[in-house]
Amino acid sequence: MSGGYGQPALPDKNRVAVLQNIAHKMRVHIVNMTDASGSGHPTSSSSAADILSCLFFHVMHYSVEEPRHGSSDRFVLSKGHACPVLYAAWCEAGLLSKEHILTLRKPDSLLEGHPTPRQNYIDVATGSLGQGLSIAAGMAYCGKYFDKASYRVFCIMGDGETAEGSVWEAAAFSSHYKLDNLVAIVDVNRLGQSEATALGHSVDVYKARYDAFGWNAIIVDGHDIMAVCKALLTAATTKDKPTALIAKTLKGKYFPGVEDLDNWHGKPLGKQSGPALEAVKALITDNGPHGLSPRPIKDDAPKITFPKVQLCEPPKHTMGEKIATRKTYGEALVKLGKNYSRIVALDGDTKNSTFAITYKNCCPERFVECFIAEQNMVGVGIGLGCRARNIVFVSAFAAFFTRAFDQIRMGAISQTEVNFVGSHAGCSIGEDGPSQMALEDFAMFRTIPGAVCFYPSDAVSAERAFELAANHRGVTFTRTSRPATAVVYENTETFEIGKSKVLRKSDGDKVTVVGAGVTLHEALAAHKTLQAEGINIRVVDAFCLKPVDKALMVECGKATGGRIVTVEDHYFEGGLGEGVAAAVAEDGGVKVHRLAVTGIPRSGPAALLMEDYGISANCIVKAVKKMLA
């Protein structure tokens, strides 16, 4: 009864009955789970139960003993609120017990209200809709082009969530890169949260849209086991394009008094539980164990472990030489990639500005052009990093990462280790003006739990920042600048996460000035000016904004009369200044005066903008004098 690997034969009548029974048992679990928790989404779960039964018990190759096996098929539940159906599937697969699934949503249970990778059979957190397909596309891209393995990727979405633009970014990406190992299933149950979806049951329209995006779209009755399996077989034999199953379903299928009715989103069945359980149990023709095992894995994905990644040679710069830190990004990737082949870089049509192009030119097979679609780019990056397959760098203008803040936020919940590199920071980009200036990027990235935020001021520290990022097992964000700035560190200087550098120090320092990136150089210029006037200041290069070097900031603050001035090419909120202020706040007694960009900037030469918007050397000198007055 076997087709080729990944090409399931059609189930015979007996198998169809078994699969149907499993789906109904899953429905029983779904009702019991959400009754026990008193909350959850049973109707959204029920519409997908037959599809999941086909996937988990007829089509997918995976291991219950090793759910995150590198060669197993991947499954992404993009409609994360339907997680009861996922837990029910793993229960029927033997991984979760019937008792355990009744702990859904309890504070001491791993079975949370939306999927999270705290559970070892779930790769990414979902629950913010429209993100799963990008992640699945990233996994599929990895399987096809990096791992060159047999595994396939399945992603089920709700119909309501396909209103998200990110879904269509993912669709365009997937067909462009011919991801024929990717299957999307749209659970078209017609009903959204607060009303019916815009398209209702117009499956023809969904099909036309996916076809238009270069997919092979197949309409199926999502409750017809045979039809679903047939479509999945077609998907397995379709070359050069991904497949989309447009599955017509009913929300709350088989639940009397609930099925296909308004106002049941996100509610346990309450009084309707009894009738639902009765109705579903009556449909089960065999209550014994189903006896099905997942299809065996073909173990052809390469085994990967991450070594300590190092620059193939130390930085080779001359003091005072002017280099933009954005330029260093590409060079650093090349130096890291020489020693380790699983470093991949993504960019969104800005590679000649972010300098990701330097890496692409060196190692084109390890670069993924994502075009102007930042949400998808971040999702693909997260997908490429799943199951520790790659060390991933994603670059864009820092301002445009705001386009993917929700994906970055969810990435942290997914425990991703993606390294984000944002160029064109601040008003120092000059004439392009505020739409291209990142002035709130640290406010964004500093909120990401566990994220490390670097802001190197020269080429030497930038190279080391990228090296640290590649080795950090968590999210990192490195901010690079457009203008060329002087090298201030010796090539032998070492850098650490959470450590800042004191660049100017004397016994008579009256104020500590903390800068980073372009403002570090402004601070050095201010130091010179003030020194000529007999005022000594300590200059600190922050280098790492999160975690902040609390010990150093407190020490410097106390050593300089309790006076710190921070200066940043960023708005006042959420950046360097707040980080420093928070670091010294508990001790009390240290006053922090923050300089930052004072309003929405405009087009103009960088030096003029920095002066007008309050962050130039001149402004620092004034602020220091004011503090001493």
Add this chain to the structure above:
Amino acid sequence: MFPFRLNPLGPVNASADRSAVTECEPPDYPADEEVATRSGYGAGLAKLGSANPDVVALDGDTKNSTYADQFMTLHPNRYFEMFIAEQNLVGAGIGLAKRGKIPFVSTFAAFLSRAYDQIRMSAISQANIKYAGSHCGVSIGEDGPSQMGLEDIAMFRAIPGAVVLYPSDAVAAERLVAEAAAYEGIVYLRTSRPKTSILYDADESFPIGGCKVIRESSEDKVTVVAAGITLHEALKAHEILAAEGIAIRIIDLYSIKPIDKEALQKAASETNNTLITVEDHYPEGGLGDAVLDAVATQGVCVHKLAVTGVSRSGKPEELLEYHGISADAIVEKVNSL
């Protein structure tokens, strides 16, 4: 000399009546009722819509959670269902604002992060647009972290000129909806899922940039600054500490930006130069950092209680405890000083 002459049609005059924001029906809650601030938003928005014909509302298939549906019921031709597409939700709101409407754009606070680039650009576009994010913080409970807004205050504080408001009860929520409409510029209103007690009289006013000192004595050891759900935790802590003979001052910081710098500095100077901030938000960029900004040049001691690390599913009370932002956590912090 031009052979052709263009004779475009003249503009169609849209109404420009921007009055009557203060003529909204007042809040009307029994003193002992528990009402969520998201409900206050829904009621306030519906009343605002009745008072001002330029007000429109948009939502992304969460109207029965954000309670924008109350506006929809009263003013169906001024409500726009934008479905699950937050970027477009915000963009359409910007378009409506630029054409003279006063749009209120709502969804879960967490999902406004989906449109942060659009929100960022709305400031550069000088749009008179109001954002409302519900289901803030870990206090939403069992749905878990994907649905929790824990970085929204940081996001909106970083928008130049934006007003950031965080009502602690339904009365304040209703009033702040009207204040938001009267303000010319971007406003963000943060609302909560759980029901909370009514704190203020119906005729209380909440000017933007102000705060409320709601517990005060001459013996106050420290000032606790909070808003939303943690304001109620602070009130519980106040009672626990009072029984132990310790007095604390409490400030309801309903206006996070602009912030009442003078009130905070005054309170600090009268309570041992020490402030404790408590928020249902990550430590970065939120209420605590806003307070820090206001007092940083004074060298005040500020202790920040906030949500650290990725949260999880659980009961709201359990999560507040787990993340160290509950009444017990506040009591512990006060006693440790």
